[in-house]
Amino acid sequence: MNLETLKLYCDVVRLRSFSRGAAANSVSQSAASQAIQQLEAELDAALLDRSRRPLLATEQGRAFDEACRALLQGFEKARADLAAARERVEGTVRVAAIYSVGLHDMSRHMQPFMSAYPQARVLLECLHPHKVVEAVLNDEADVGILSYPAPTRALTVLPLRMEPMVLVAHPAHRLARRRSVAPAELQGEKFVAFDRDLAIRKAIDRALKQHDVKVEVVMEFDNVETIKQAIGINAGVSILPRPTVLNESGMRTLAVTPLGLPGLVRPIGIIRRRGRRLTPVVARFIEQLQKPVDGTP
Amino acid sequence: MNLETLKLYCDVVRLRSFSRGAAANSVSQSAASQAIQQLEAELDAALLDRSRRPLLATEQGRAFDEACRALLQGFEKARADLAAARERVEGTVRVAAIYSVGLHDMSRHMQPFMSAYPQARVLLECLHPHKVVEAVLNDEADVGILSYPAPTRALTVLPLRMEPMVLVAHPAHRLARRRSVAPAELQGEKFVAFDRDLAIRKAIDRALKQHDVKVEVVMEFDNVETIKQAIGINAGVSILPRPTVLNESGMRTLAVTPLGLPGLVRPIGIIRRRGRRLTPVVARFIEQLQKPVDGTP
DNA sequence: ATCATCGCATTAGACTTGCTAATAGTGCTA
DNA sequence: TAGCACTATTAGCAAGTCTAATGCGATGAT
Numbered sequence: 001m002n003l004e005t006l007k008l009y010c011d012v013v014r015l016r017s018f019s020r021g022a023a024a025n026s027v028s029q030s031a032a033s034q035a036i037q038q039l040e041a042e043l044d045a046a047l048l049d050r051s052r053r054p055l056l057a058t059e060q061g062r063a064f065d066e067a068c069r070a071l072l073q074g075f076e077k078a079r080a081d082l083a084a085a086r087e088r089v090e091g092t093v094r095v096a097a098i099y100s101v102g103l104h105d106m107s108r109h110m111q112p113f114m115s116a117y118p119q120a121r122v123l124l125e126c127l128h129p130h131k132v133v134e135a136v137l138n139d140e141a142d143v144g145i146l147s148y149p150a151p152t153r154a155l156t157v158l159p160l161r162m163e164p165m166v167l168v169a170h171p172a173h174r175l176a177r178r179r180s181v182a183p184a185e186l187q188g189e190k191f192v193a194f195d196r197d198l199a200i201r202k203a204i205d206r207a208l209k210q211h212d213v214k215v216e217v218v219m220e221f222d223n224v225e226t227i228k229q230a231i232g233i234n235a236g237v238s239i240l241p242r243p244t245v246l247n248e249s250g251m252r253t254l255a256v257t258p259l260g261l262p263g264l265v266r267p268i269g270i271i272r273r274r275g276r277r278l279t280p281v282v283a284r285f286i287e288q289l290q291k292p293v294d295g296t297p
Numbered sequence: 298m299n300l301e302t303l304k305l306y307c308d309v310v311r312l313r314s315f316s317r318g319a320a321a322n323s324v325s326q327s328a329a330s331q332a333i334q335q336l337e338a339e340l341d342a343a344l345l346d347r348s349r350r351p352l353l354a355t356e357q358g359r360a361f362d363e364a365c366r367a368l369l370q371g372f373e374k375a376r377a378d379l380a381a382a383r384e385r386v387e388g389t390v391r392v393a394a395i396y397s398v399g400l401h402d403m404s405r406h407m408q409p410f411m412s413a414y415p416q417a418r419v420l421l422e423c424l425h426p427h428k429v430v431e432a433v434l435n436d437e438a439d440v441g442i443l444s445y446p447a448p449t450r451a452l453t454v455l456p457l458r459m460e461p462m463v464l465v466a467h468p469a470h471r472l473a474r475r476r477s478v479a480p481a482e483l484q485g486e487k488f489v490a491f492d493r494d495l496a497i498r499k500a501i502d503r504a505l506k507q508h509d510v511k512v513e514v515v516m517e518f519d520n521v522e523t524i525k526q527a528i529g530i531n532a533g534v535s536i537l538p539r540p541t542v543l544n545e546s547g548m549r550t551l552a553v554t555p556l557g558l559p560g561l562v563r564p565i566g567i568i569r570r571r572g573r574r575l576t577p578v579v580a581r582f583i584e585q586l587q588k589p590v591d592g593t594p
Numbered sequence: 595a596t597c598a599t600c601g602c603a604t605t606a607g608a609c610t611t612g613c614t615a616a617t618a619g620t621g622c623t624a
Numbered sequence: 625t626a627g628c629a630c631t632a633t634t635a636g637c638a639a640g641t642c643t644a645a646t647g648c649g650a651t652g653a654t
Binding site: 314315316326327329330331334347351352450451 | 600601602603604605621622
Binding site for chain 1: 629630631632633634649650651
């Protein structure tokens, strides 16, 4: 039972002729005759009264004709919706990023991207690191941006940049005026740390341990913003990626000091589902992310 | 684009598996795979995400799936309506009859028919003779019943019976008490006649002329009932088919007398569209009409 | 990390379907 | 009643569709 046959039937009824209906569907009169005989056989119904000229649909035939028109219209609508959806999705990039990258960095990339590709649509969602991975795995995001990206069977990683880590303290803190601070000077310092299950916490702990430095962890948070607030009330110092405190550094609301730990960096990377073909728009977006941006040396 | 493929697609989406979808449609997994690849190619859309197990419909795929379900449901409804209509029509006989037969005769046939076939439906319409022919030609009636039926290219005739014609007069008329009347006795009589374009009028005129009888036509009508009313006010006498005056004869409201005109009869017949196959119910109905009925010798 | 397993894609060949062209049959009209 | 216009039928051919066998990739357990 195919839709072309139904369309043919509707045309034959509408045009009151096999010949004209066949012509309207670019097939021979014979094909039309056979197709509709088969249709009638499958439905076990006499749809057309051929004993009168011009031919006429029977009562059942008229009812079926109306139903067919509705059906064909519905199918065309579905097809059109599909085409519309394709256009929309092709021009869309869904980005999942961790808070600290999304808030500070993405806006700088998005502006030139949007002006370069005005027809494109970027959906940016800021999530916890674990949720970023999940979003990419579940195909809710085309790309994910996060720190300490790890490739797995299902995910590929494109390294984006290394963010140097710096000491962040309240402007009134004793280490605030220093041009640089050695790791050993943090010994016994009150420290606002990341949650223990985050990769950045493990990296910082490892670096401090290498220099035999022990700090006094007074608070633990899962994101940069809250840590900065804690430092703002002088609850302790912390070690954070420099780009995340650029604003506060410029406004002198927080003191930022280089640390003698050259190996301590936060790697930022892009993750994507393995084996996913890149749509053009997603490819351009990734290119944009890999360009250096003014103000981020 | 055929409906089986759409159903297959819906099943694959529903069961989240090509193999199970194929099984549900009694085809091989290979056929399912090929059919849906072709479907995607025709629609130029990625409906399924095969890179994850179990497979999942894409966003577009889900939308199309819903549309397909609606479509398939609509088609099944149309098919069901068709089957229902067939059942209903198969049990229906549409009868068009002239007044004089329909009113007096049909009810006697319909009662035994209805009790023999309780599931059948009889639609009786009483019309002018010309309209009866028209109704059968236009497929508005399955059978037509009328007098002086004439076969044409489009119509076949089944003779039903011959109705003897009798003299009908007001009970007070001078010929009312007679046991029989000879044609010659009608010479110069006031006469209530049928319209000139009716076959029965021509038959009566011909019979009278054969016996060199001339009557004085005082009124002309196109149906028996009106003629009987005219006789009822003693406007004149008339010659009518005996069955049409059975009631009045019994009730003595009109006087009915045999005429010495054995050749003067009104033939009643059934007409049908030539080449129309008989549905069982129509065949049974015609059989019923051909049976003699009590009270109609 | 590696391998076994499950499930989809692909291929080739048999089969079925659907089409065209030619011809026969039928309703309509002058 | 003859001719015309249209549909049904038939045979042969091209194309599509199916199955069985095999290849390939994802998933999960050891």
